[in-house]
Each structure stands twice: as C-alpha cells, then as structure tokens.
Amino acid sequence: MQSMPCIAVKQDDASAGAHAGRARLAIAIVAAAMAMLPTLAAAKTPKEFLGKWSNNLPRCEQVNGEVDVLNVIDSGFEFYEIGCELHRPRRGPNGTTFAAQCYKGGSPWHSAKVILRRFGGDKISVRILNFPWVSSDPDTFERCKGE
Numbered sequence: 379m380q381s382m383p384c385i386a387v388k389q390d391d392a393s394a395g396a397h398a399g400r401a402r403l404a405i406a407i408v409a410a411a412m413a414m415l416p417t418l419a420a421a422k423t424p425k426e427f428l429g430k431w432s433n434n435l436p437r438c439e440q441v442n443g444e445v446d447v448l449n450v451i452d453s454g455f456e457f458y459e460i461g462c463e464l465h466r467p468r469r470g471p472n473g474t475t476f477a478a479q480c481y482k483g484g485s486p487w488h489s490a491k492v493i494l495r496r497f498g499g500d501k502i503s504v505r506i507l508n509f510p511w512v513s514s515d516p517d518t519f520e521r522c523k524g525e
Contacts, residue, residue, distance in 0.1 A: 423452050423464055424474060427494050431502055431519035438522035448504065448519045450494075455504070459483045460512065462492055473503070482511040 431448040432438045440447045440458060448457040454464045462480040473495030480490045490509040493516070496502055500521035507514050 422467070423450060423454070423494075424467065424469075426496050427474070427502060428452070429525035430522040431525075432522050433517065433519050435520045436523065446517070446519070447522070448502070448517075450502075454478070457504075460506075462490065462506065463487075464492060473505075478506070480506060480509050482509075485511070 427450045429450060430438060431450065432445060433448075434445040437445045438447060439445065442458065446457045448455055454462050456462075460480065460482050462476075462478045464476040464478050466477045468475050473493045476492045476494070478490045478492040479487045480492070481487050488509055491507040493505040493507070494502060495505075495516070501518060502521070503516035503518050505514065505516040506512050
C-alpha cells in the first residue's frame, strides 16, 4: 500500500514536469511574439523613398507657401503640417501603396491610403487618398542634394 502513494507521487511529478514544460514553451512563444510586434507594426518604407525631398529645388528648407520639404523615414513621412505613419507596403504598377494613419496640424489621426512612386531618377510622387485636408492628386518632389 505504501508503494501506491509513491507511484501516485511519481505520476504527479511526471505530470507536473510535463505541465511545467508546456508552461515554459507557452511563455517562450508569447515572448517571441511580443518581440516581433514592433517589427510587424512599423512598416519598412522601401529605401528608394527614404530621405529629404523638395518641391522647389535647389531650395531644401521649408518656406511656408513657397517650398514644401518632405522627410521620409522607415515608418512614415512628414511635410508642412502633414504627417503619415505607413503600414503594410504593397508594390504595384503605379507605385507602392500603404495603409496609413495621417494627421494635419493638431487634428486627430485619420485612416488613409498613401501611394509613393519613384520616377525620373530623383523624383518622387506622394498621393494621399481618403484624407480630408489634401487633394488626392499626387504631389511631386525632387531629392535634395546630399541625400
């Protein structure tokens, strides 16, 4: 009879070990998924778009009403009072399309669609769709010298 409790204890130990192993595996999976979240959340803007661009070269400084300067980084872009955070890039025949969250000045963020397109060597067009503060027509910029 004494062997029965020992067998039961051994079975419980084995069962506890299996549960602990599954718990460690679950924790490792959750930790790996959490480590990937920042990578998944932030779009990587293709390198061809990164840098500083102007709509009035050779000037590459913002001059309200005269010169707009576009700064494109990995996660989005900004130009005079407008900024967009870019997500889920998809290349297509008319450029790279992104789901986006955009703002103007102090306004709340709005869902939008952004299309970036390179052409003519050092030119880029930016088109923001479904965003109430800009025309859906593309704006054209040229790469600033030294970028």
